[in-house]
Amino acid sequence: MRLRHVIATVTAGLAAATTLAAAGPATARPANTPAGHACSATVSIDRFSDALDKTTYDGTFVGNFSALAVDRDGSIAALEDRSQLFDLDARTLQPRSAVHLADENGADLDSEGLVIDRDGTRLVTSEVEPSVRRYSRDGKILDRLPVPSSLLVAPAGRATFNQTFEGLTLLPGGHTLLASMEDPIAGDAADLVRFQTWTRTRGGHFRLAAQYAYRIDAGLGVPEVQATPDGRLLVLERGFTAGVGNTVRLYLADPRHATDTSGIENLTGQPGVRPIRKTLLADIAACPSLGATARQPQPNPLLDNIEGMAITGRDHTGRLKVLLVSDDNQNPVQTTRFYYLRVRV
Template sequence: MRRRLRIALATTTAALALCSSLGVEGGSATARARAQNVDHKCSDNVDVDGFSDSLDGTLFRKRYVGNLSGLAVDHDGSIAAVSDRSLLFRLKVQSQNGNPTAEPTGVTDLRDEQGYPSLDSEALVIDSDKTRLVTSEIEPSIRIYDESGRNPVKLTMPKRLLVKPDGRAPDRNLTLEGLTLQPGGKTLVASMEGPLEGDGKDTAGHTLVRLQSWQREQGQSAKDFKIAAQYGYAVDKNPDVASKDLGISEIAATPDGRLLVIERGHSPSGNTVRLYLADLSGATDVTNTENLPGSAQLVKKTLLADLVKCPDLGAPAKQPQHNKLLDNIEGMAVTSATGGTLKLLLVSDDNANVAQITRLYALTAKLPSSGS
């Protein structure tokens, strides 16, 4: 989101092509750590393979390559990155000693139905037919663009999720921050960053936000997505600010249909970023629940890693941080999957702030079994 803290696996071919370009076949993060005598472990489930500031402060075709909020693997193996300033970049991402360096190779100006760049684009999905689904926090909305990034069509949005006075979202900077397409392509899931007015907390005092899904039949286009189940999700408290909670900044589907969830917050002491694995299968559909929690069974989540605990890998920081490696992480894509081991690419949104950094992160995550 602008000036504040601020999508689905592509085809197997694209994922394998990207896996090759990132050089992950040359050995695991553990092997590299031994070779370099550096510990890459963030937790028992997550290693940080490397980072890169190659995009920080750069221009491409007179556009600022920053404010990046969403990532997706495209069909040709490149990375699509959406900026909250209505720009969609194409990136060539490669690996240098585990560090994911990137080079812009294309950019598209996103527009609304009237041709204006009045969007706050936050998350991105690339569908099987190469259409682009992009969220905007302003209304909020999900727009479907053709492969060229033009001819937008809006998906129907549940009224409750709209910004006041049309709905119950109190702040347009805390709406649709995450978007992902589940395996099989039938279910689209979006995440609200913050709570709706009137929704409460769980028994432990955690703020409750909503995840919204849409469904379509096999073979249908993105325009055929229909509003489906809605779920309640409890976000963590901000460890630095007792009066604030973390917010969901991104979600990404795993091959078995669970969700990776980034919860992120900021304080004068620095950024907090946590990676969770969430399971929607046992959660109650809260479409008809006016105020959470009610009797709802919330989404179950498992902490994979608190990224504050990752090694900093010698990263620089422009402002106070608990861990100099961290900044305002908002985008995430699964670039390959082998069994329960996933390769992830993350990006931070610098908010066009000289004290922040546009940074790419390469992570390896090992998922616990669905019965854990």
């Protein structure tokens, strides 16, 4: 999303990607990760790249990235929140093509979540309604998924404008799609957001399925979620404090024993409702800066407005290779930055 949390006081494509080569732009770091690159006991950072910061492709600004996905040919699909979907070379990150997305009336989307389905179609969320649509590779709308009325933006529903479907992921097996709300809806507790799922039906359509509660840290929201190969979730939580900078934390979450909250009107922490369990993997501010610089105050100059995430494969030790990207909001004091992590789950 274009406007971020401001706190005044404070694996569908995994198999295709297991052999992705590491990017090698000017700011890239060595492929092997010394112990000094540890962010936590379970997360390390290989390198980062600012290669696409403030660049253009075929006359189109490259940035505003809100989501990443691995395409079937191993390339990286990078979604802008301003209706552009780029195809990036996995090694150099250089754009190879761009497709403009629109709604049924030809209007631009506030495009936030992205999944490359097993047939190559694109599932894309827009957070202003919110909506989930299926697109062909060339940007033609193929389908639109149902959304519970309570998750629609007020006055149609109880969600807040620009704080809806930010994350999107397909669970292992390809039968269940999951979207994460960024912030709570009206009537729910301030620390509980809803994760909505859909189940695949015949003909490639999706019907509404279970919904789960996820407990966020104070002042943070959920910009992205990605399914791990075993059915758990990597969840990004993020916030921004003026004059201080970003907070970005990576969690491992397990929805498999959570309560289906689709029939619960107000989530207030009531007994018997089990939210998705989560475990902190790393606070990205604890990662080594690797020589990164920031154009605005940050707890760590490596940090920016991190919003997109994709699991791109495994290394020889079995750790997940995770690619993050920041949304620069086309702002001169922010940076489009890619982060290459290794995560042990």
